[in-house]
Amino acid sequence: MPNKTRGFFRNAYDAMLEARQRQANQYVNGALLMLDDETLKARGYSRAELRRKGSSGFYI
Numbered sequence: 001m002p003n004k005t006r007g008f009f010r011n012a013y014d015a016m017l018e019a020r021q022r023q024a025n026q027y028v029n030g031a032l033l034m035l036d037d038e039t040l041k042a043r044g045y046s047r048a049e050l051r052r053k054g055s056s057g058f059y060i
Contacts, residue, residue: 030055 029050032040037047 026054029053 032043032045033047033050033055035043040047040050
């Protein structure tokens with residue numbers, strides 16, 4: 001959400017940073033989904049949780 005006390009470029013930079021972070025998270029979730037359930041469980045993840053968070057197919 002834009003903050004009136006900050007400048008345009010700072011707000012644009014923050015928005016870009018947030019978008020790139022979401023993109024990175026989706027990429028990592030997609031890569032983790034390629035692992036088997038046993039490995040995911042050992043690392044503290046569940047397949048359902050990763051699917052809920054979303055993934056991207058850029059690595060294919």
